[in-house]
Amino acid sequence: MIFLDKNTKCLVQGITGKQGSFHTEQMLNYDTCIEAGVTPGKGGQDFLGVPIFNSIGEAVEETDVNSSIIFVPAKFAKDAAFESIRYLDMVIIISEHIPVHDSMDIMAYANQMDTTVIGPNTPGVISPGVGKLGIMPTHIFDEGNVGVISRSGTLTYEIASELTRAGIGQSTCVGIGGDPVIGTNYIDVLKRFEADDDTEAIVLIGEIGGNAEEKAAEFIKDEMTKPVVSYIAGRTAPPGKRMGHAGAIIQGNSGTVASKTEALNNAGVEVAKMPSEVVKLLKKEI
Incomplete structure (x- = not known):
């Protein structure tokens, strides 16, 4: 398997939104290791037992997360991706309709930080029997x-x-x-x-x-x-x-x-x- 194994510990950006909450539940049902969620202003809450943090910095301090999956609207996706890239090894961007210039900035920063980015506008990754980070x-x-x-x-x-x-x-x-x-x-x-x-x-x-x-x-x-x-x-x-x-x-x-x-x-x-x-x-x- 590639990208996803037993050492992949993921957080969900936008976990409290309609898409984020729906697909987080599906990923948990498939035994994917989801250790945290991030929604600014919702820190301290939880979703199906997954703790929610206000920022990735907070999540990294409190958990062992090393990957993220992004379910935020296109206009917020660049900021969300930059925050993930700063802290994590792999970032999967589900979001559609991200402006090309934003995507170019995201990839330039990912190359600089040596972070793997999958997407944007991707269904994600699945390794049957291991887990899925996607839709x-x-x-x-x-x-x-x-x-x-x-x-x-x-x-x-x-x-x-x-x-x-x-x-x-x-x-x-x-x-x-x-x-x-x-x-x-x-x-x-x-x-x-x-x-x-x-x-x-x-x-x-x-x-x-x-x-x-x-x-x-x-x-x-x-x-x-x-x-x-x-x-x-x-x-x-x-x-x-x-x-x-x-x-x-x-x-x-x-x-x-x-x-x-x-x-x-x-x-x-x-x-x-x-x-x-x-x-x-x-x-x-x-």
């Missing part, structure tokens, strides 16, 4: 040895569900986020899966826009020894029109399904034409 529905995942990386939450769910129904469990599923500026990218996750004893094969789920999948293909070709299969969404998307995610827009001849598929094929990665084909391609590799 994904847990019943569709099962323990196993296939790692999943995706820019899309819903496609993660669809393909993980297909894998589980086919008896193929997952080691860790990571949503890297669909925004143009994100913290952890495909290559960062591929490196971790390559080094992970619990992962034997990888599913890379991509979409139109940008060149992240092409860069990942180069890395796979040069560095990966474990088999990778892929699915790229957006086969029928018209150029210049944003599809779903802020980063999913074709500009010129780059960022198309065809260009990404060609790059992955050249790296020895088979690309499914439909999500339902991923299982068939994976079974040829494992």
